[in-house]
Amino acid sequence: MTPAPKSIDLAVIPGDGIGPEVTAEALKVLRAVLGDDVALESTEYPLGAQHWLATGETLPDETLTRLRGHDAILFGAVGAAPGDTRIPSGLIEREFLLKLRFSLDHFVNLRPSRLFDGVSSPLADPGAIDFVVVREGTEGPYTGNGGTLRGGTPHEVATEVSLNTAHGVERVVRDAFQRASARRGKLTLVHKHNVLVYAGHLWRRTVEAVALEFPEVTHDYLHVDAAMIFLVTDPSRFDVIVTDNLFGDIVTDLAAAVTGGIGLAASANLNMDRTAPSMFEPVHGSAPDIAGRQIADPTAAILSAALLLRHLGLDAQAGRIERAVEEDVATRTAGRGTAAVGDAIAAAVS
Amino acid sequence: MTPAPKSIDLAVIPGDGIGPEVTAEALKVLRAVLGDDVALESTEYPLGAQHWLATGETLPDETLTRLRGHDAILFGAVGAAPGDTRIPSGLIEREFLLKLRFSLDHFVNLRPSRLFDGVSSPLADPGAIDFVVVREGTEGPYTGNGGTLRGGTPHEVATEVSLNTAHGVERVVRDAFQRASARRGKLTLVHKHNVLVYAGHLWRRTVEAVALEFPEVTHDYLHVDAAMIFLVTDPSRFDVIVTDNLFGDIVTDLAAAVTGGIGLAASANLNMDRTAPSMFEPVHGSAPDIAGRQIADPTAAILSAALLLRHLGLDAQAGRIERAVEEDVATRTAGRGTAAVGDAIAAAVS
Numbered sequence: 001m002t003p004a005p006k007s008i009d010l011a012v013i014p015g016d017g018i019g020p021e022v023t024a025e026a027l028k029v030l031r032a033v034l035g036d037d038v039a040l041e042s043t044e045y046p047l048g049a050q051h052w053l054a055t056g057e058t059l060p061d062e063t064l065t066r067l068r069g070h071d072a073i074l075f076g077a078v079g080a081a082p083g084d085t086r087i088p089s090g091l092i093e094r095e096f097l098l099k100l101r102f103s104l105d106h107f108v109n110l111r112p113s114r115l116f117d118g119v120s121s122p123l124a125d126p127g128a129i130d131f132v133v134v135r136e137g138t139e140g141p142y143t144g145n146g147g148t149l150r151g152g153t154p155h156e157v158a159t160e161v162s163l164n165t166a167h168g169v170e171r172v173v174r175d176a177f178q179r180a181s182a183r184r185g186k187l188t189l190v191h192k193h194n195v196l197v198y199a200g201h202l203w204r205r206t207v208e209a210v211a212l213e214f215p216e217v218t219h220d221y222l223h224v225d226a227a228m229i230f231l232v233t234d235p236s237r238f239d240v241i242v243t244d245n246l247f248g249d250i251v252t253d254l255a256a257a258v259t260g261g262i263g264l265a266a267s268a269n270l271n272m273d274r275t276a277p278s279m280f281e282p283v284h285g286s287a288p289d290i291a292g293r294q295i296a297d298p299t300a301a302i303l304s305a306a307l308l309l310r311h312l313g314l315d316a317q318a319g320r321i322e323r324a325v326e327e328d329v330a331t332r333t334a335g336r337g338t339a340a341v342g343d344a345i346a347a348a349v350s
Numbered sequence: 351m352t353p354a355p356k357s358i359d360l361a362v363i364p365g366d367g368i369g370p371e372v373t374a375e376a377l378k379v380l381r382a383v384l385g386d387d388v389a390l391e392s393t394e395y396p397l398g399a400q401h402w403l404a405t406g407e408t409l410p411d412e413t414l415t416r417l418r419g420h421d422a423i424l425f426g427a428v429g430a431a432p433g434d435t436r437i438p439s440g441l442i443e444r445e446f447l448l449k450l451r452f453s454l455d456h457f458v459n460l461r462p463s464r465l466f467d468g469v470s471s472p473l474a475d476p477g478a479i480d481f482v483v484v485r486e487g488t489e490g491p492y493t494g495n496g497g498t499l500r501g502g503t504p505h506e507v508a509t510e511v512s513l514n515t516a517h518g519v520e521r522v523v524r525d526a527f528q529r530a531s532a533r534r535g536k537l538t539l540v541h542k543h544n545v546l547v548y549a550g551h552l553w554r555r556t557v558e559a560v561a562l563e564f565p566e567v568t569h570d571y572l573h574v575d576a577a578m579i580f581l582v583t584d585p586s587r588f589d590v591i592v593t594d595n596l597f598g599d600i601v602t603d604l605a606a607a608v609t610g611g612i613g614l615a616a617s618a619n620l621n622m623d624r625t626a627p628s629m630f631e632p633v634h635g636s637a638p639d640i641a642g643r644q645i646a647d648p649t650a651a652i653l654s655a656a657l658l659l660r661h662l663g664l665d666a667q668a669g670r671i672e673r674a675v676e677e678d679v680a681t682r683t684a685g686r687g688t689a690a691v692g693d694a695i696a697a698a699v700s
């Protein structure tokens with residue numbers, strides 16, 4: 001157990017689009033729930049697509065070093081408007097977001113999926129949905145390995161290499177078993193081992209080996225394609241899903257959709273060894289089309305702040321935010337603005 | 351246009367589990383719709399998990415050569431029972447199913463997704479779903495490239511290499527544009543180019559280049575994670591999806607789920623250059639748990655037979671099967687057996 005801190009030194013990266021709006025509400029709720037018990041100091045870092053346009057910087061080494069000094073990072077969203085051709089495609093995602101996750105060794109990308117009372121699912125008969133996805137965050141097909149041979153010619157060959165290590169797989173699998181043990185005791189490995197044999201074999205063997213340490217947890221396996229089917233026909237079958245970086249990306253967006261949309265989906269990029277600060281961000285992107293209009297839902301950002309408190313050992317306060325969100329979404333009326341949602345939840349946790 | 355044949359020399363691979371049952375119904379419907387107009391000759395090939403257990407053969411060269419001599423291949427399903435440890439995991443899938451797709455250059459894996467009247471979707475408000483997925487079938491992460499270093503040690507590294515070629519991407523993208531042009535004129539590329547930059551760049555550039563040949567087709571792009579969301583919140587937005595082998599596997603199972611399940615999902619593995627026979631198979635697997643009980647739904651196999659006829663230039667007969675299936679599923683009563691479904695559709699097309 002991490003002892004509960006007396007103060008939190010937070011880095012805040014509001015980012016682009018709706019990022020600043022939703023982050024402001026998450027901060028508001030954090031201040032409200034911490035009150036005078038825990039001192040909250042926050043430093044804002046201007047980073048993201050707008051920052052790149054203004055300065056040409058994505059994530060300078062010096063900034064990364066300063067970020068390392070904080071207790072945690074609260075992150076909004078980054079990304080250029082879809083039509084903005086001034087920004088090379090994917091640049092901000094790779095040179096900033098993925099660079100942060102990789103540099104700070106965020107090996108557990110934790111994404112809870114819960115269908116709250118009062119939230120409508122696109123599924124006709126969703127049942128009780130309450131699972132977490134433990135997505136590997138530092139390797140797999142996300143390592144940027146690969147290349148292009150004879151680019152732009154009829155003989156072009158483009159490769160992408162998925163890198164998987166015993167070290168990387170084992171630590172995230174163990175984390176997933178720990179979470180399953182503290183929840184309903186059920187873990188599902190999602191992969192595609194019948195085709196991706198080398199990586200698949202490593203993942204399966206690791207799950208079998210780590211399972212021996214957790215006799216109280218049952219585990220099963222689903223190919224990623226079969227997992228798609230269960231996520232829409234029987235999502236209540238899941239408790240903890242553990243999977244690689246790319247499958248995790250795919251599974252968690254579908255999971256967010258069936259639980260009422262990415263406006264409610266929180267995530268944590270965790271360095272469970274605590275050798276660097278963890279980072280907390282809504283699953284959604286910067287949504288430039290609705291930015292600045294106070295219509296974005298800050299709930300995902302607020303729930304990400306709850307994950308932040310839990311990671312820092314402030315479970316009681318995290319629980320208060322989660323219960324306040326639960327009550328708020330159960331009675332929510334359409335058309336309430338971004339700040340109004342934050343105000344309501346902040347009032348409830350004060 | 352292919353001239354309509356006067357005879358069809360068919361290879362039939364019933365396979366394992368429910369494969370033989372559903373293939374028998376597809377053949378019944380084929381014979382009924384062809385009547386005396388087109389002579390149907392069929393040769394059965396015993397292949398699959400059971401055959402491997404009995405003989406140790408997956409797909410001998412000699413069998414592959416014989417298969418090449420047929421006009422088309424009708425395929426049921428292969429695969430061991432989940433608990434059967436005698437069969438190395440994934441062996442039949444790779445050494446038989448994928449080997450066939452790769453050897454016979456099935457570069458278009460065509461998977462139509464349609465929500466038929468009378469079929470219930472797990473979605474509360476599915477809307478009109480009618481799209482086709484054009485999945486690349488001969489490269490991407492399915493090439494078996496990759497390896498294991500220091501296997502079984504704490505220093506293990508396992509790699510999977512996705513191989514993408516201009517040749518492979520261009521031919522499938524052109525096929526997808528052709529299909530979009532003959533449908534509602536809308537093509538969506540699904541990839542993850544912000545992370546998988548090398549392959550993503552090749553796919554995007556190819557789509558942009560081929561698009562110039564099809565001014566009547568509009569095209570857009572979705573990251574695979576965003577595609578997950580749209581497939582459950584707004585599936586009617588899709589007309590033709592073109593994507594790589596792995597994303598196609600994932601997208602088509604989700605598409606099958608939202609259109610009422612894999613019992614209805616047909617697929618075609620097409621060699622559009624016609625240098626080798628194409629292969630037609632239901633998306634579902636061998637379902638050993640329900641095998642031999644005459645309770646499997648043969649509709650996916652029957653719709654795959656319709657795709658076979660269309661590929662051979664017998665559009666009128668293909669259309670008759672599809673209309674008969676439409677009428678049958680609209681009025682279908684629960685509990686009808688496998689053969690009864692086949693009988694009803696065969697009677698309707700005779």
Ligand SMILES: CC(C)[C@H](C(=O)O)[C@@H](O)C(=O)O
Pocket residue numbers: 093094097098249283544545575
């Ligand atoms: C923006 C992108 C690189 C990112 C990812 O693929 O991880 C996003 O989709 C997510 O899920 O956080």
Ligand SMILES: CC(C)[C@H](C(=O)O)[C@@H](O)C(=O)O
Pocket residue numbers: 194195225443444447448599633
């Ligand atoms: C069995 C497996 C190799 C196959 C695939 O991944 O292509 C199946 O899932 C499919 O979609 O036809």
